[in-house]
Amino acid sequence: MSCYTLFIINKAGGLIYKRDFSADAPKLSVNDQLRLVSTFHSMHAIAGRLSPVDPASGIDHIETNTFQLFCYQSLTGLKFLITSPAHTSGSLEHLLFKTYQLYSDFVLKNPFYELDMPIHCSQFDTNLDKLILGK
Amino acid sequence: MQSGSSGRPKRLQPLVDRPLSKGKGEVTLSAFGFLFSEMVQKCQNKARTVQELESRLCNYGEHVGVRVLELLTHREKGLKRETRLIPLLSFLTGSVWKTLFGRPADALERHTQNEDEYMITDKDPITNKFVSVPSDMGAFSCAAFVAGIIQGMISGADFVGIRFSCGCIWIWMEH
Numbered sequence: 472m473s474c475y476t477l478f479i480i481n482k483a484g485g486l487i488y489k490r491d492f493s494a495d496a497p498k499l500s501v502n503d504q505l506r507l508v509s510t511f512h513s514m515h516a517i518a519g520r521l522s523p524v525d526p527a528s529g530i531d532h533i534e535t536n537t538f539q540l541f542c543y544q545s546l547t548g549l550k551f552l553i554t555s556p557a558h559t560s561g562s563l564e565h566l567l568f569k570t571y572q573l574y575s576d577f578v579l580k581n582p583f584y585e586l587d588m589p590i591h592c593s594q595f596d597t598n599l600d601k602l603i604l605g606k
Numbered sequence: 607m608q609s610g611s612s613g614r615p616k617r618l619q620p621l622v623d624r625p626l627s628k629g630k631g632e633v634t635l636s637a638f639g640f641l642f643s644e645m646v647q648k649c650q651n652k653a654r655t656v657q658e659l660e661s662r663l664c665n666y667g668e669h670v671g672v673r674v675l676e677l678l679t680h681r682e683k684g685l686k687r688e689t690r691l692i693p694l695l696s697f698l699t700g701s702v703w704k705t706l707f708g709r710p711a712d713a714l715e716r717h718t719q720n721e722d723e724y725m726i727t728d729k730d731p732i733t734n735k736f737v738s739v740p741s742d743m744g745a746f747s748c749a750a751f752v753a754g755i756i757q758g759m760i761s762g763a764d765f766v767g768i769r770f771s772c773g774c775i776w777i778w779m780e781h
Contacts, residue, residue, distance in 0.1 A: 580639035580736035582646035582748075592738035 474603055475554040481587045482548030484512035488590040492603050543567035573598050626680055639736045646748060656743050660750040667754020672762040678702055694763055699726055707732055
């Protein structure tokens with residue numbers, strides 16, 4: 472599965488992790504990244520409210536002619552976003568779910584990590600590489 | 607040392623007369639991961655330097671080690687405690703490791719130069735499985751907890767041990 476970038480957003484809408492998995496991923500400045508992520512966070516909330524169906528989940532999947540974006544929101548309000556090339560067949564949601572499992576293993580059980588802070592855990596990075604690039 | 611009371615039902619017998627249970631034997635790795643993470647954070651709040659953190663963690667391990675020695679001696683060896691060093695070390699790397707971590711320790715070696723030194727190696731201690739140590743903490747390893755368990759067991763068995771821990775666990779012992 473080829474992917475461009477993974478973002479993890481905490482429940483306040485702040486970016487806590489960003490990782491590029493491909494050389495084709497667009498290079499964004501730090502400010503742009505933060506702006507992008509907080510915009511997505513607000514859009515996700517608005518989409519949930521606008522939906523005609525009552526228990527609405529917000530944005531799951533955005534498809535454009537240049538890329539696709541998948542979003543998984545955990546029960547704790549954490550969002551996992553992944554962008555991939557336009558013609559990716561199939562959903563990458565299972566990848567996001569596995570990323571959530573890796574997060575709960577290598578970030579939440581790390582005593583040196585503070586909740587809602589940017590993630591700097593080497594074990595999380597190596598296992599994420601194995602998951603996304605090793606596939 | 608069987609219960610000396612009359613035929614009362616087990617739950618009415620005094621606590622010290624009841625036979626020692628076999629124990630559950632298994633705990634989920636996640637539960638251990640979270641609990642251990644909280645323990646390390648608690649030590650970190652109290653400690654000011656990395657050395658102090660390591661020694662606090664080791665101290666917690668000692669509490670566990672003393673109790674583990676008593677419990678496993680009772681359960682596995684029929685109340686016969688090891689009094690000689692090498693059988694104790696084999697007990698440690700075999701039964702104790704299996705009970706605590708689900709597998710025997712990877713190696714037990716004697717140091718080539720100093721006859722009094724022994725090394726127990728564990729390539730993948732479960733204490734370090736989910737922990738990523740930040741680079742400013744240097745060579746700190748949460749395996750200090752396991753070193754503490756060993757330290758507690760050795761001193762509980764009345765030997766004199768000096769401990770040191772790193773990524774795999776090495777214990778230098780002199781007696």
